[in-house]
Amino acid sequence: MKKYEFLTKILLATCYTLLATILLHGQEEARVGTPGLEKPIISEEYVLMPGDSLLVTITGARNYSYKTGITYEGKITINMPVASLPSTQGIYIPQYDVVAAIPIYGLSLKAARDSLSQVFARYYRNISVDLTLLGMRTFFVYVVGEVRNPGSVYANPIDRVSEVIKRVGGTTSIGSRTMIELRRKNQLYKTVNLEEFERFGVTEDNPFVQDGDLIFVPKMKKSVIVKGAVFGKMGYELKVSQLTAAMERTSEGLYELIEGEKVSDLISKAGGVTPWADLKSCYVQRGDKRIETNLQEILTNESSEANIGLEDGDILVVPSLNSVVYVQGQVVNPGPFPFQPNLRASDYIGLAGGPLAEASMSGAYVLRGKKRIAVKKDPIIMEGDRIMVPRQVFKFWQDYLEIGSVVASLLISYLTLRTTTK
Incomplete structure (x- = not known):
């Protein structure tokens, strides 16, 4: 009996060991994942270290x-x-x-x-x-400073600085993306500029990491707030699929300012302007001073005098066009709705909650100035359009019953009144 108990213990111990090995192996793969190559390994560049x-x-x-x-x-x-x-x-x-x-x-x-x-x-x-x-080997790289989850992460020799920063959640809202320090063997090896890498694809601005590297993300030295009708970047993106209210049609974000950058540079950093941006009403708020800026002219000609240089603490404002589309008549929630480019009549009726049971969709139309356009053609809506959804004149037996009830009620009242007066 003792012999069987001993064998059972050995078997259980073996199973636990195998299970632990499988779990640890899975965790190890989850840390780094299967490395994907952006190009074949170049034998003159790849540096060999323990673990290869x-x-x-x-x-x-x-x-x-x-x-x-x-x-x-x-x-x-x-x-x-x-x-x-x-x-x-x-x-x-x-x-x-x-x-x-x-x-x-x-x-x-x-x-x-x-x-x-x-x-x-x-x-x-x-x-x-x-x-x-x-x-390829895996190793630790240390990421500190203005990142969301500072600490050590696993990396491969083909991982670039940007990939390692992503693994710690990215930079914070005040973290610099142009002055990142890559430290190797306790010395500054390179200053990394991820914005240059993303704009121009220069790989020298986003080098590969090596064993024991330390990545330090400092705070922005200078910054500008860009707010209004821009698409946004770096966590400030608009949710384009949910643009149903005025607040969801604007973005407000803090962007790093490099010496010499102008209005056009910050608009680009903020993802560009939306179709509903009021380009002629843009301005820069610099303390108590308001500087009018014609963004339409700037986007047409970046060398324009309107493309002024920005300073630390500036607020670049891109207002939205105050355009609405009215949906009126037999819909669940009639009223004004913010204009959104490329939406059709059916889209706006959907935003209004859809037609009521007594709505006459065959008679619905879009009023554009003095012109009427049938909704059944589902036209693309323009700024200032009104969508009219009329009520059906008769809706089968329900309407006839309602009319009959009213007529009968009036007839009974008349006969009662006549009998009383005799």
Whole structure:
């Protein structure tokens, strides 16, 4: 009995170990995920470090290959075949002896290949050595400063600074995106400008990370508030699918200001203007001073004098056009609704809650000045249009019954009055 209990305990312990291994492996993959390459690995650029998996291939006078990896000491083993032993399936499996271990950490893939070629030349003549990267290491990168969840995160050698910052939730509303410091080996390695990278795609402004890097996101030195009829960026985006009320048609956000930037630059940072922006009524609020700005002229010609330079603390205001569309008559909620470009008559009737039971949709029309357009054509609505949904003259037996009831009531009242007066 004790023997079975002992075996049961061993079996349970084995199961728990396997389960823990599976869970940990799943968590490890969830931390970083399967890395996606933006381009093939360039052997002159990829730097080898402990944790990388490699395939060493020898061709020429001898032909063999073996899988290996860079040890925690930063070394790679030099293996040589000594014999082949048969497996249970009758397949001969080569056996290797480790004859040396050489340091290659910090070398590029190409430099490591050249170093291995020199080592193998001591043992064989007329051979070629190739080194293939099979798997990339994962490592910690530290992200601090104005980010939503500062701390350490897992990364791969093909991850750029922007990807690592995303994993900690992105920058805060006051975090700089143009003066990010990438520190390597306790020194400033590069100042990262994510705005330049996003605008022009210059990869030098968004470098790859390496083992033990520290990313510091400072506060913005200067900023401008952009508010009004703009689409917004960096968490200030409009919910375009829910533009049913005036407050949802505007965005207000804090954007970083770089020396020399003008109105057009900040409009671009804020996602551009909406179709309902009143371009001729824009202005910059600078303290108690209001500076009128013709945005229509600026967007047509950025070199225009109207495209003034901005200062720290400015508020750039883009008003909305005060345009509404009226839906009147037999709808659930008749009244004015904010004009939205490219919406049709049926869309506005839907915003008004839809037609009532007694509505005559066949007789509904759009009033555009003195012109009437049938709603059944479902035209695209323009600013100032009125949508009229009339009531049906007769709605089958309900209306006839109602009219009959009124006539009968009047007749009874008349007969009663006549009888009383006699």
